[in-house]
Each structure stands twice: as C-alpha cells, then as structure tokens.
Amino acid sequence: MSTRLPLAGVLRLGRPSDIWFKPALSVVVAVAPLNLILLVLGRLDLAMYTMAGSLCALYAHNRPYAARARALAQVVLGMVAGLGVALVAASLTGSAVVLVTVGALVAAVQKTLCDATRVGPPGHVVLTFVSSAALFAPQTLGQVPGHLGLALAAGAWAWLVGMAPGLVRPHGPERRATAQALNATAAYLEDPSSRASGTAYAAVQAAWQTLLSAGGRSGARRGLERLVVRAEVALAAPSDADPHRLRVWARELRGTGPVPQAVDDDELLGVDMEPAASTRPWWRALGPLAPLAMRTALGCALTGYASLALGVGRPYWALVTAASLYQANVTLTWSRGVQRVVGNLVGVLVFAAVVPLAHVGPVALVLCCLAFNFGAEALIGRNYWLGSICVTPMALLITEFAGYQEPGRLITERVVDTLVGALVGFVAAVAVTNRRAGDRVEQTLEAVEGARERTARLLAEPYPAPGALDSARRALATALVDLRATVEAASGEWWQRALPQERVVRAERAGHRTLAATIGHHRAEGVRP
Helix, strand or coil: CCCCCCCCCCCCCCCCCCCCHHHHHHHHHHHHHHHHHHHHHCCHHHHHHHHHHHHHHHCCCCCCHHHHHHHHHHHHHHHHHHHHHHHHHHHHCCCHHHHHHHHHHHHHHHHHHHHHHCCCCCCHHHHHHHHHHHHCCCCCHHHHHHHHHHHHHHHHHHHHHHHHHHHCCCCHHHHHHHHHHHHHHHHHHHCCCHHHHHHHHHHHHHHHHHHHCCCCCCHHHHHHHHHHHHHHHHHHCHHHCCHHHHHHHHHHCCCCCCCCCCCCHHHCCCCCCCCCCCCCCHHHHCCCCHHHHHHHHHHHHHHHHHHHHCCCCCHHHHHHHHHHHCCCCHHHHHHHHHHHHHHHHHHHHHHHHHHHHHCCCHHHHHHHHHHHHHHHHHHCCCCHHHHHHHHHHHHHHHHHHHCCCCHHHHHHHHHHHHHHHHHHHHHHHHHCCCCHHHHHHHHHHHHHHHHHHHHHHHHHCCCCCCCHHHHHHHHHHHHHHHHHHHHHHHHCCCCCCCCCHHHHHHHHHHHHHHHHHHHHHHHHHCCCC
16 A cells, blocks of 8 residues: 655645643743753753753643643653653763664654553653653763752753643633533534544544543543533534534533533433543554654664765754654654744744843853743644744753853854755655554554444443443444544555445444444433433
C-alpha cells in the first residue's frame, strides 16, 4: 500500500485553542522569576537547568486538577531523569558520536513514554530539547547533583504555577471538555458528515475521560455528566435533538457560573454508573509503539551523525529536529517536517532582526526570551510552523546565556541542522515501516464487533442487570472511537497490506445503530440506572 505526501493545506492556519493563553502565560510565570534571580546573581549560565524544570509548566492544561497534579509531577520527574542521563553522559565522555547515540536513545524512550501515557502536548519534544542540549554542555560529575537540584526546584515551581488556576476555577477543565462535546455534537447535527460524526464521538468520549479523572463526584460534576449524556442522546437520535440548545449550554459553561440543568434526574441515562473507560495499563501500549520508537532512535542518531560529518558545532539541533518529526504515521511525519523547515527558516530571519536588541544587555536578552516563550505557545496551536517562528529565535537566544555567540554562525548552523534533521529524519521514517498498523486495525475491529455483540445481547434480554446496558453502551462507544483513530493512523502509513475498509464501514454503521438502539430502549422502558 502506498500513501501520498501532501503539500496542500500543510501550512493552513487553524483556529486558536480555547485556552491558548494558559500555557503561554504559565510558561512565562514559571520561567521569568528564576531567570531574573539568576540575572541578579550574575549566573545566567545556570538558566539552562532552571528552564528545564520551568518548561514543565507547558503540560497538562486540559486535565482536571486532580489528574493534573499527578501528570505534572510525572513530567517533572521525567524531565529531571532525562536531564540527569544527559549530564552524566556529558561528564563521562567527550566523544560526540557517543553523545549523539545516547541522545537518540533517550529521545526514543521519551517519545515512547509520552505516547504511551498520552501526556498530551507538547509531548516529548520539550523533554528531548532539554536533554539533547545538556549532552553538549561542559560538565563534571561533581556538578551534576547541583544542576539537577536547580531543575527539580524549578519543576516544583512549575507544578505550583500549573495548579494555581484551580483556586479560581476548580472545575474549569471539566467544563471546557463538556462544552467541546456539546459543540462538536451540535456541529454534527448541523452537518451530519462522517468526519463530523467521528469528531463528535471523540469529543464525547474525551469528556467522559476528563470527568472520570476529576476525582470526587461533586454536584458540579454530576451536572456536567448530565450534559454529556444529553450529547450522547443527540448523537444516537439526531432527529430529536436541538443543536441550538446544545450550543447555548456550551456557552453557559464558560466562566464560573452554575452548570446549566440539562435533564431531570429521572431522565438521566446511566450517569450513576461510571462510564466505561479505557482501564488498560499504559505499558500495554508499548508494543504497538515499537516502530515509532525505532524510527525515533534511528532517525535521531543518523541526523546527529550527519551533522557531525558536516562539521556543525551543535548536532543536538539536528537531533531535536528529527525527534520533533515523528507522528502517528508517515503522512503526518511528512507534514510535520514541512512545517518544521518553514517555521525554522522564517525563525532564523526573526532572530537576525532581534539579536541586535538582545545584545543590548542581559536584561534585554532575558526579556526577548520571555517574549518568544509566550509567542511560541500562543501561536503553535494554530499550526506548528507558526509557533516554530518563535521557538527558533528563543532556542538561539538561550545559547547566549552562557556567553556571547556570533550570530552568523548560529544562523548557519541552525539552517543546516534543520535541513539535515528534516531530510534524514524523514528517510528514517520511510525506512522503518510500521507493519503493525494493519494488525492494530484488525484488533480494534474485533473489539468493536465484540462490544456490539455484547450490547445487542443485553438489548435482547427482557430485564438486563442494572447498569449493564449503560456499561456496555459506553464500552462500545469507546471501541468505536479507538477504531476511527486507528484507521486514520494506519491510512497514513505506506508499504502495508490494504486495509479492510468495507469491514470498517460495516462495523461502524452497525455499532452506531446499536448505540441508537440503547437510547431507544431506555426511553421505551423508562430505565433508571
């Protein structure tokens, strides 16, 4: 099976995220105080270690605060662990080839763990950026504990910054996820295309996952559950639903006002039962991710070696470029490569224009980096290349914390490493074929068919066990969302057998009909959970 490598639409700008300003502001608040303290102390050379911890503030903004606390702690520990491996390696050897090899292996581990745990954006890229840069920082073993202590302290501050909004809006993430489910369902009702249907079911499933990870079931959470159930009912019986009403509820979820009342308690379907969610341990996902891990390791290593062969002084830039490319399939990897190259090339022009201002003094340098930190996170949600326009000059300016760097050389090395990383990294993605993608489609198809059969059997029973039908319905909905995501990922791979498209279509249609039948069963029988 072959696949096309598109150019049309790769650079198209999307709509900004509803919370684009949150990670942008968080990273500035996490970075600024520590950099200013180092500036006053005359130790900006240590900023690389504090920024390692501060950048953890970019993560987990879509998670409820109970889940966010755990996720941010794991990100901080992962960041410090990767930094520790890099610093120890840098202190033990000066061989650039060995350091590139270590960097490639660390990048593969970071990519695999971030994908398996679904940590969310910015994923492994920030972790790899920090650990790869640290590999080429002058280091001794005696300095490693102190530098790791700085990173850990900065990570603790980033954790506090990430958790602080919960004091003002404790249910903000759950409200946003519910509003997105309602809006996506309304969009499907207004334009019942297959793409809109997949988006709506995925948004509803994401809302359930968010509510499940929110901790205790408060009154606000029960109200949000009722709204998500109403979205499920609308998807199952679109002819009886009112998209305008769904959008009104979504708008009312903004701010801190009361959660709108969607249904009465006696109309609620299955909310007293915990929605079926994916409880599979994250390490079960490591097997399917093996091809991506191999691509990352091979691509990063080859790009680093190529950069060394060309005499570039900072091969970690090429390594990070390759690491940032690898997405769920070859087609998406190609698109990310185009976006990376365009963003970096425009970014070095921005750096050339700004560097005279940054050289005015250390304060100007710190302020420029903070501005680019904010810009990167504010823009990257619209398209990766747009955010890269700010990421590139920020990365170049960070190298100046340790001392003055000649701008012309920095620009040349960055351009060369970008082109080498994108080219060699993509070749590695093509060389390591993901033949497991087709197997994964077969497995998810079997899961959908099994879930549909179980739900159909319960529908045929005159008196199913309390809650059993609701649990089966949500398990089927989860399986259908997984199937659509798996098919889309496999469709972008190359050199594999043809996908069973007809069987997929039949399974999806039968599954959605069964979901609709469960709603009809509840309405006909007046079933309460």
